[in-house]
Amino acid sequence: MGLRTESPARGRQRLNRGSEQVRGRLIEAALSEFAAHGFDGASTRAIARRAEAHQPQINYHFESKDELWRACLEQLMGELDAVIGEHTAGLDQTDDRALFAAVVRSLVVFAARRPELNRIMMHEGTAPGPRLDWLVANHLKRRHRDLALRWKRLTRSGDAAALSADILFHVLIGAASLLYANAPEARLLGVDPDDPAVVDAHAEALVSMLLVSR
Amino acid sequence: MGLRTESPARGRQRLNRGSEQVRGRLIEAALSEFAAHGFDGASTRAIARRAEAHQPQINYHFESKDELWRACLEQLMGELDAVIGEHTAGLDQTDDRALFAAVVRSLVVFAARRPELNRIMMHEGTAPGPRLDWLVANHLKRRHRDLALRWKRLTRSGDAAALSADILFHVLIGAASLLYANAPEARLLGVDPDDPAVVDAHAEALVSMLLVSR
DNA sequence: GTCTATAATTAGATAGAC
DNA sequence: GTCTATCTAATTATAGAC
Numbered sequence A, B: 001m002g003l004r005t006e007s008p009a010r011g012r013q014r015l016n017r018g019s020e021q022v023r024g025r026l027i028e029a030a031l032s033e034f035a036a037h038g039f040d041g042a043s044t045r046a047i048a049r050r051a052e053a054h055q056p057q058i059n060y061h062f063e064s065k066d067e068l069w070r071a072c073l074e075q076l077m078g079e080l081d082a083v084i085g086e087h088t089a090g091l092d093q094t095d096d097r098a099l100f101a102a103v104v105r106s107l108v109v110f111a112a113r114r115p116e117l118n119r120i121m122m123h124e125g126t127a128p129g130p131r132l133d134w135l136v137a138n139h140l141k142r143r144h145r146d147l148a149l150r151w152k153r154l155t156r157s158g159d160a161a162a163l164s165a166d167i168l169f170h171v172l173i174g175a176a177s178l179l180y181a182n183a184p185e186a187r188l189l190g191v192d193p194d195d196p197a198v199v200d201a202h203a204e205a206l207v208s209m210l211l212v213s214r
Numbered sequence C: 001g002t003c004t005a006t007a008a009t010t011a012g013a014t015a016g017a018c
Numbered sequence D: 001g002t003c004t005a006t007c008t009a010a011t012t013a014t015a016g017a018c
Helices: A018-039 A046-052 A055-062 A065-086 A096-113 A116-124 A132-154 A166-182 A184-189 A196-210 B020-042 B044-050 B058-059 B067-086 B096-113 B116-123 B130-156 B164-183 B183-188 B195-211
Strands: none
Touching: A018 A046, A018 A055, A018 A116, A018 B020, A046 A065, A046 A096, A046 B067, A055 B020, A065 A116, A065 A132, A096 A116, A096 A132, A096 A166, A096 A196, A096 B195, A116 A132, A116 A166, A116 B116, A116 B183, A132 A166, A132 B096, A132 B183, A166 A196, A166 B164, A166 B195, A184 B130, A196 B164, A196 B195, B020 B044, B020 B058, B020 B067, B020 B116, B044 B058, B044 B067, B067 B096, B067 B130, B096 B116, B096 B130, B096 B164, B096 B195, B116 B130, B130 B164, B164 B183, B164 B195
16 A cells, blocks of 8 residues: 655645634534434534535544534524524513514524524434433423413413413424425425515414414 | 354244235334434334344345335325325315315324324425435325315415415424424423324314314 | 345544644 | 544445355
8 A cells, every 4th residue: 555655745735724713614514414414314524524624623623423413503592592582672571472473483584594403403303312302401491391381371361372382382383494494395396485475474374373363 | 264163043033924024014113213313314224123124134125225215105105195084084075174174183193193204204304315306206296286275275265374375285284293203302391292182182273273263 | 035244335533643 | 723544333235045
């Protein structure tokens, strides 16, 4: 197996771009790959290629593929909270009805803009495992409980459709996000999940079906 | 590498169970594994182990892992049609409202009883590829078109909620199936997707939200 | 038709030069 | 901090005995 003595600097050019930039590029590439192909289907080589980095850099900047996955979810959950924050800012924080409508619109808008979060959650929710345990404990438990409490108040005030608070979480997220999580499928069916008019009508339809007119 | 001359009949006992039975066991095991872990995450060894068969038997009874996957989807789609058939049998076949309600109930009941179909579709819908192309061409296109036509008639007759026929497919399937497709997640959140009372209330809630009272 | 053994490829992670 | 080379383990598929 002949040594390559010919040139001292072979292969890809050395690129020192700073830890933070490479870390960010790896997270962005990884969440795309995890969303498209699931944790097992996403290879660290494909992630590195998409980030224009080398595969061992993943283990340098992150401890493991698992830790990279968790970093992706922290990123996406932070973005979701930012979108909800934008939609609920300036509202009367005691107006449960207006706040709920804003959350529904946030979920639809976010699912359309950033389908990766819902894709990853759909991949992970199909089987028990340590990643699902981590997701529920660190992100979903609180959101599920808060949404159920909000829905119970709306039910008592006569604003809510006839739907149990326990299952509202999955009914709402399913209705709000499948079109975008499965956008490749929707496109083949002739639907355009990237059309802002579609997204807007979708959000308003959900609000009007969930909140009964007074 | 020492030859094992010791015993002529080593390893697992030879089991000849007939082609049809082994084929069926492999399909049942495979759809569980594909549903739980996605196509890439499901290994043919795990499928064979679950079916109490040997890994090369997959390539004997099916041409490849891909063809086994397609056999799983034919099986599941057939079961879905059977459930829809049961729910719509005996109804006035010109009563669009009653037929639509029966289809909604079928989708919820089937998703709860057989979450594998929705799990596999959620895994496959997140990225373009030959399996998604096959699914859309052979199963989804027709269902999507028929449901949209039915919804347009209900919209004209004033029975339908304010929701575009284009996106009804994904809104309905998302609202009806995420609770069951992501049942492992729901269970960790304290919801019981296996409770028949939950399933029944879920179906009736969707019917009442989608069909406006006359 | 069932089974063992294995070929060919690819996976995540690591060692060590630079 | 980046990169090449490589280790170990796992993957799908196949060859051939039975």
